[in-house]
Amino acid sequence: MVPTFRFLIASFLLVIILSPTFAFSNRRHRCEISKPSIPTTKLSAVHHDDNIVTTHHATTSPVINRRKWLYTQSALVSSSFLGTRAYADGTPTESNGDAVIPRKVSTENSVIILGANGGTGRECVSAVLASGRPCYATTRSGSFHYYDYENESSPLRRTNPKLHEDEADVTSLDGLLALVDKINVGAPESSVGAIIFAASASAKGKTPGVNDAFSVDYQGVINAARCCIQRDIPRLVVVSSGAVTRPNSAVYKLLNFVGNGIMEAKIRGEDEVRELYRNRGVIEKGLGYTIVRPGGLTNDPLPLGPSYLEVNQGDDKSGRLSRADVAAICVASLDIDSCWDTTFECYLKDTAKPVDNVGLSNILRLTDPTSYKSGREGTGETWNELLGGLKRDFTA
Numbered sequence: 001m002v003p004t005f006r007f008l009i010a011s012f013l014l015v016i017i018l019s020p021t022f023a024f025s026n027r028r029h030r031c032e033i034s035k036p037s038i039p040t041t042k043l044s045a046v047h048h049d050d051n052i053v054t055t056h057h058a059t060t061s062p063v064i065n066r067r068k069w070l071y072t073q074s075a076l077v078s079s080s081f082l083g084t085r086a087y088a089d090g091t092p093t094e095s096n097g098d099a100v101i102p103r104k105v106s107t108e109n110s111v112i113i114l115g116a117n118g119g120t121g122r123e124c125v126s127a128v129l130a131s132g133r134p135c136y137a138t139t140r141s142g143s144f145h146y147y148d149y150e151n152e153s154s155p156l157r158r159t160n161p162k163l164h165e166d167e168a169d170v171t172s173l174d175g176l177l178a179l180v181d182k183i184n185v186g187a188p189e190s191s192v193g194a195i196i197f198a199a200s201a202s203a204k205g206k207t208p209g210v211n212d213a214f215s216v217d218y219q220g221v222i223n224a225a226r227c228c229i230q231r232d233i234p235r236l237v238v239v240s241s242g243a244v245t246r247p248n249s250a251v252y253k254l255l256n257f258v259g260n261g262i263m264e265a266k267i268r269g270e271d272e273v274r275e276l277y278r279n280r281g282v283i284e285k286g287l288g289y290t291i292v293r294p295g296g297l298t299n300d301p302l303p304l305g306p307s308y309l310e311v312n313q314g315d316d317k318s319g320r321l322s323r324a325d326v327a328a329i330c331v332a333s334l335d336i337d338s339c340w341d342t343t344f345e346c347y348l349k350d351t352a353k354p355v356d357n358v359g360l361s362n363i364l365r366l367t368d369p370t371s372y373k374s375g376r377e378g379t380g381e382t383w384n385e386l387l388g389g390l391k392r393d394f395t396a
């Protein structure tokens with residue numbers, strides 16, 4: 001009943017947003033520092049060779065357009081560390097040509113899932129176990145929802161020796177560090193090799209500063225990145241969202257409204273992750289991240305697999321896919337070097353649409369893919385083919 005009601009409200013809002021009054025151009029929002037567009041804010045940029053240092057001064061009304069301010073700030077932060085050739089929309093800048101070798105996540109290594117009781121988190125637990133790795137299914141309460149019914153073959157059964165439950169709140173960096181230390185000391189032969197961030201601010205009750213979008217999807221992502229870097233964990237995988245760099249698109253507006261600023265929080269979190277990992281010392285250690293931006297999520301129980309999927313870079317296409325396929329992509333990315341320090345979108349091939357009309361297409365469950373080509377798509381029969389052509393977000 002409640003989800004149906006929410007769906008109707010969301011559909012209504014989408015129709016409103018899609019009306020001509022709200023029509024915006026399909027221009028891509030790259031980090032162009034020379035064109036600040038916020039009337040109440042004065043921005044200045046100082047160029048030092050390829051680096052850009054930015055400062056921000058609030059000048060007039062405190063009633064700032066929060067969305068524009070946050071978006072521009074995230075874009076500026078992104079520009080300042082990615083250099084002039086990199087874009088917050090995930091448009092790749094260079095091919096993966098670094099001499100540094102990404103550290104492997106072996107099948108002995110444990111993988112921590114943050115937000116393991118969520119829809120995608122739970123699928124990530126299954127996918128990690130299917131890859132043969134030990135899995136720590138972490139939740140805020142410390143209590144994972146095991147599959148406790150009659151199907152003793154379920155990987156999510158309480159008796160699976162490779163499945164462990166534990167407590168982790170992404171708003172606490174100290175808590176995350178303590179969890180990793182506990183696992184690494186208790187089972188050094190299967191030390192933590194990756195963290196998959198599948199947590200997100202709940203659509204249910206929110207307490208500001210505790211489980212709101214900025215505490216979870218922004219500060220929580222930063223905490224996860226800092227934890228991985230401080231504890232030499234080879235890979236961080238973040239489940240973000242398609243359209244996250246398109247504040248003028250209907251789907252961004254809708255999700256951001258329903259999620260109380262969640263899209264703003266996500267792009268800022270992404271940008272901070274890229275900044276943290278751009279550090280030369282981090283790169284030389286072979287530590288890296290993968291940011292996965294799924295389209296609209298469905299609950300189809302089985303992943304369809306690589307041959308049904310398309311990936312893209314540049315955030316100009318999206319679609320739909322199941323949480324199970326998102327989880328499969330997250331886990332497959334651990335084994336593929338081209339996923340190191342990359343940001344990419346993913347969706348079922350037959351649901352592909354330009355970001356500006358994907359919202360309506362998803363609501364209507366359309367399966368007539370767009371003929372538009374970004375030139376950065378990846379497809380293939382295997383995970384290696386699908387993900388093997390991804391470009392790194394920056395060069396060292």
Ligand SMILES: NC(=O)c1ccc[n+]([C@@H]2O[C@H](COP(=O)([O-])OP(=O)(O)OC[C@H]3O[C@@H](n4cnc5c(N)ncnc54)[C@H](OP(=O)(O)O)[C@@H]3O)[C@@H](O)[C@H]2O)c1
Binds near residue numbers: 170295
């Ligand atoms: N829905 C879509 O169509 C769509 C589209 C694109 C991207 N996405 C993104 O995909 C991701 C997964 O979405 P989903 O719908 O599968 O997730 P979900 O079911 O909403 O699960 C999110 C999980 O995060 C947990 N969580 C919240 N605050 C936390 C904290 N402080 N520490 C640790 N865990 C915390 C929640 O725990 P509790 O169970 O305790 O509340 C919940 O289990 C999200 O980032 C979402 O924004 C969604």
